[in-house]
Amino acid sequence: xxxxxxxxxxxxxxxxxxxxxxxxxxxxxxxxxxxxxxxxxxxxxxxxxxxxxxxxxxxxxxxxxxxxxxxxxxxxxxxxxxxxxxxxxxxxxxxxxxxxxxxxxxxxxxxxxxxxxxxxxxxxxxxxxxxxxxxxxxxxxxxxxxxxxxxxxxxxxxxxxxxxxxxxxxxxxxxxxxxxxxxxxxxxxxxxxxxxxxxxxxxxxxxxxxxxxxxxxxxxxxxxxxxxxxxxxxxxxxxxxxxxxxxxxxxxxxxxxxxxxxxxxxxxxxxxxxxxxxxxxxxxxxxxxxx
Numbered sequence: 308x309x310x311x312x313x314x315x316x317x318x319x320x321x322x323x324x325x326x327x328x329x330x331x332x333x334x335x336x337x338x339x340x341x342x343x344x345x346x347x348x349x350x351x352x353x354x355x356x357x358x359x360x361x362x363x364x365x366x367x368x369x370x371x372x373x374x375x376x377x378x379x380x381x382x383x384x385x386x387x388x389x390x391x392x393x394x395x396x397x398x399x400x401x402x403x404x405x406x407x408x409x410x411x412x413x414x415x416x417x418x419x420x421x422x423x424x425x426x427x428x429x430x431x432x433x434x435x436x437x438x439x440x441x442x443x444x445x446x447x448x449x450x451x452x453x454x455x456x457x458x459x460x461x462x463x464x465x466x467x468x469x470x471x472x473x474x475x476x477x478x479x480x481x482x483x484x485x486x487x488x489x490x491x492x493x494x495x496x497x498x499x500x501x502x503x504x505x506x507x508x509x510x511x512x513x514x515x516x517x518x519x520x521x522x523x524x525x526x527x528x529x530x531x532x533x534x535x536x537x538x539x540x541x542x543x544x545x546x547x548x549x550x551x552x553x554x555x556x557x558x559x560x561x562x563x564x565x566x567x568x569x570x571x572x573x574x575x576x577x578x579x580x581x582x583x584x585x586x587x588x589x590x591x592x593x594x595x596x597x598x
Contacts, residue, residue, distance in 0.1 A: 412425050424558065439583050492546060495523055
């Protein structure tokens with residue numbers, strides 16, 4: 308598939324200002340990304356079979372197939388879990404290593420197949436890696452498949468707590484994917500950095516891909532909370548609306564691949580690909596960090 312590009316209308320020192328105030332003449336740099344075909348995204352979504360240990364193996368294999376080699380593909384042993392976090396790193400060129408973390412948990416509960424929650428997020432990570440690796444990046448992207456989110460965000464908690472002060476200072480954003488594909492993308496606005504939310508809305512507007520803001524406090528927590536607690540600007544993207552919640556899909560026998568709306572899922576993938584490229588192009592994204 309040919310490369311796609313987003314041309315932001317402007318640039319300023321904060322992402323919120325980019326999205327809401329500036330004019331098209333102030334920023335002419337292309338934000339480039341190369342999404343994989345829908346059939347590939349669909350095929351990876353379909354590899355949900357097996358218990359969590361098999362999903363961990365499958366996720367690592369998919370990263371390897373996309374070109375994430377042994378030097379950049381690793382497993383992080385997690386205290387309190389039988390399974391590791393799966394980590395694929397795409398190095399960037401910024402002095403001092405500016406970082407964008409992209410995460411999704413691969414574990415699931417026993418009820419249902421756990422396709423929505425959360426193979427829909429985990430299986431998208433290799434495809435997002437492919438979308439952004441096509442162009443040299445300033446930021447280093449760290450794609451993480453988290454273990455044991457369903458047991459209290461064990462994997463993300465461990466990862467975040469192991470981060471040094473230098474790691475935290477160098478991380479400009481954490482993008483969390485949880486339960487995608489029930490419909491168009493939604494943002495957990497009350498638990499996301501406002502400037503990252505504004506940038507997400509801006510990119511969605513430019514691509515003409517609908518996005519809503521649905522808060523899901525009553526549903527539970529998610530992996531981004533561990534990073535927000537360490538003062539890292541975070542955003543959670545999901546697809547759960549009140550209507551979908553009423554269908555009792557999550558944590559039930561209804562969580563199966565037939566619940567996924569493939570067109571919405573693929574559009575969410577395209578949007579996230581553009582968003583990650585947009586964040587890389589925003590040189591001063593660190594100014595948007597939650598402090």
